[in-house]
Amino acid sequence: MSYKTDLPVMLPVKPRALEPFKSLKKRHILLIAFLTIVGPSLVFAQTGEFEKSPLAILLDWTPLLLSGFLFNLVISFGAMALGTLVGGLLGLGQVSLFAPTRASSWLVTQFFRNAPWLVLLFFAMFLLPFELNIFGFKLPLPDWFKAILGLSLPVMANVSEIVRGAVRSLPSGQWEAAESLAYTRRQTLWLIILPQCVKRMLPPWMNLYSILTMATVLASIVGVSEVMTLTGRALAAEGGRTDLLAPFYGLVLVLFFIYCYPIARFTVWLEHKFSVIN
Amino acid sequence: MTWSATSDPMVSIKNVYKSFGSLDVLNGVTLDVMKGDVICIIGPSGSGKSTLIRCINALNDIQSGSILVEGLEVNDPNLDKLELRKKVGMVFQQYNLFPHKTALQNIMMAPVRVLKQNKKTSEAAALELLKKVRLEGKENAYPGELSGGQQQRVAIARSLAMQPDVILFDEVTAALDPETVGEVLQTIKELAEDGMTCILVTHEMAFAREVADHIYFTDRGIIVEHGPPETFFKDAKDPRTREFLSQIL
Numbered sequence: 001m002s003y004k005t006d007l008p009v010m011l012p013v014k015p016r017a018l019e020p021f022k023s024l025k026k027r028h029i030l031l032i033a034f035l036t037i038v039g040p041s042l043v044f045a046q047t048g049e050f051e052k053s054p055l056a057i058l059l060d061w062t063p064l065l066l067s068g069f070l071f072n073l074v075i076s077f078g079a080m081a082l083g084t085l086v087g088g089l090l091g092l093g094q095v096s097l098f099a100p101t102r103a104s105s106w107l108v109t110q111f112f113r114n115a116p117w118l119v120l121l122f123f124a125m126f127l128l129p130f131e132l133n134i135f136g137f138k139l140p141l142p143d144w145f146k147a148i149l150g151l152s153l154p155v156m157a158n159v160s161e162i163v164r165g166a167v168r169s170l171p172s173g174q175w176e177a178a179e180s181l182a183y184t185r186r187q188t189l190w191l192i193i194l195p196q197c198v199k200r201m202l203p204p205w206m207n208l209y210s211i212l213t214m215a216t217v218l219a220s221i222v223g224v225s226e227v228m229t230l231t232g233r234a235l236a237a238e239g240g241r242t243d244l245l246a247p248f249y250g251l252v253l254v255l256f257f258i259y260c261y262p263i264a265r266f267t268v269w270l271e272h273k274f275s276v277i278n
Numbered sequence: 279m280t281w282s283a284t285s286d287p288m289v290s291i292k293n294v295y296k297s298f299g300s301l302d303v304l305n306g307v308t309l310d311v312m313k314g315d316v317i318c319i320i321g322p323s324g325s326g327k328s329t330l331i332r333c334i335n336a337l338n339d340i341q342s343g344s345i346l347v348e349g350l351e352v353n354d355p356n357l358d359k360l361e362l363r364k365k366v367g368m369v370f371q372q373y374n375l376f377p378h379k380t381a382l383q384n385i386m387m388a389p390v391r392v393l394k395q396n397k398k399t400s401e402a403a404a405l406e407l408l409k410k411v412r413l414e415g416k417e418n419a420y421p422g423e424l425s426g427g428q429q430q431r432v433a434i435a436r437s438l439a440m441q442p443d444v445i446l447f448d449e450v451t452a453a454l455d456p457e458t459v460g461e462v463l464q465t466i467k468e469l470a471e472d473g474m475t476c477i478l479v480t481h482e483m484a485f486a487r488e489v490a491d492h493i494y495f496t497d498r499g500i501i502v503e504h505g506p507p508e509t510f511f512k513d514a515k516d517p518r519t520r521e522f523l524s525q526i527l
Contacts, residue, residue: 171372174374176370177368177375179337180367180368180437181388181392181437182359182363182388182392183391184360187391191387191391192376196376196378
């Protein structure tokens with residue numbers, strides 16, 4: 001229905017068009033370029049006595065650092081997949097009608113949600129053996145795998161809360177309508193409730209992924225050869241030159257920014273889209 | 279019980295008490311609904327009308343008393359709620375259609391998933407029902423694309439698809455735009471004429487007068503007065519009924 005009116009408040013709300021990259025302006029790109037290219041050269045200009053420019057050294061090391069960053073991504077994928085799987089089940093446990101399941105799922109969720117990520121990572125690193133003995137088969141547990149396990153714990157707890165929140169946010173009328181049509185509780189959950197929850201869960205889930213990706217550098221503290229570890233080693237190999245610190249860590253920052261920023265923008269866009277529909 | 283087979287009520291409510299915490303909502307309600315009857319429950323807000331019909335399909339449980347639906351005791355802890363709900367349909371004030379499913383899917387999903395009916399026959403039946411509620415051509419529309427009145431008619435069709443013995447209508451026109459109330463009432467009227475047993479909670483007095491076989495007036499959790507519409511609206515005896523009717527008519 002549309003009414004003719006002069007009053008702006010009577011007009012339908014026109015949401016501001018949101019595009020994932022609209023707010024990334026030219027000056028931002030310039031800033032990134034400065035950090036990666038111009039910055040190091042400036043440093044070089046001021047400390048010209050070295051035989052090789054920091055930029056040239058950075059370029060030499062870039063392939064290795066990129067491979068390290070790729071490893072961060074692998075850890076983030078693994079921890080996210082595992083955490084989502086287990087966290088999803090835990091979230092369903094939190095909305096169970098069976099009180100002991102509900103209570104224990106709640107306890108596990110709260111425990112891991114309120115624990116520092118680094119401590120969880122240390123637990124996984126130092127409490128798990130370096131190999132598992134399953135029926136005589138020796139299954140090695142490499143450090144990166146333990147890092148995935150350790151980081152998947154907080155992800156699991158947060159996913160559990162996302163699932164619980166989404167299920168609880170649906171109007172009770174949906175449950176009642178399904179009940180009055182004689183759906184079983186399981187059918188109600190899988191056919192009616194959860195499909196509607198996916199939309200609501202996607203933005204916070206992606207937000208969580210972004211945070212997790214940035215947290216993967218914690219694995220450097222426990223010795224996994226991801227981008228931070230490799231950066232440290234590269235700097236050491238170059239003799240600990242102080243003029244290299246800014247360009248090297250700058251590159252790492254830029255790598256994360258290039259990866260995480262689009263995800264954040266896309267999340268905002270999704271949130272906006274869904275808030276208009278529902 | 280000494281009912282003969284032909285006069286068994288379809289729904290028999292006896293001395294039902296229900297409270298939410300310390301709030302007493304139903305204080306001994308007794309009423310019978312025969313097969314094919316259309317009964318309307320009217321009364322002021324908070325008088326327990328909606329709670330009463332929500333107890334019939336066990337959406338709310340009761341503290342004491344008995345509700346028999348086609349021989350199923352609702353107040354039995356071992357009640358098979360799914361069996362009960364296959365017999366009792368319900369239409370809600372807020373429609374409560376499933377927003378992620380089309381009109382057709384909303385209607386045919388329960389017959390397929392709950393009654394395990396064949397998908398083809400369920401779809402044919404669902405299309406037939408859409409025609410019955412005058413929504414031909416809307417089968418692929420999502421609830422968000424339909425008006426309130428259209429959504430409510432889909433909800434009625436969804437309930438009918440389960441072939442219930444009785445349908446509960448919980449203030450089904452209260453959330454509608456005035457201009458779409460008529461189309462929903464018309465649909466209900468046609469159902470009543472087809473012989474469907476209906477229990478309605480409503481504020482539409484003119485409609486109640488037209489379609490009801492029997493009217494019940496509730497206040498503070500009891501049935502104050504009841505009777506066929508002609509006598510009920512003309513010569514109500516209880517002062518509370520008179521007051522309510524004078525305010526609303």
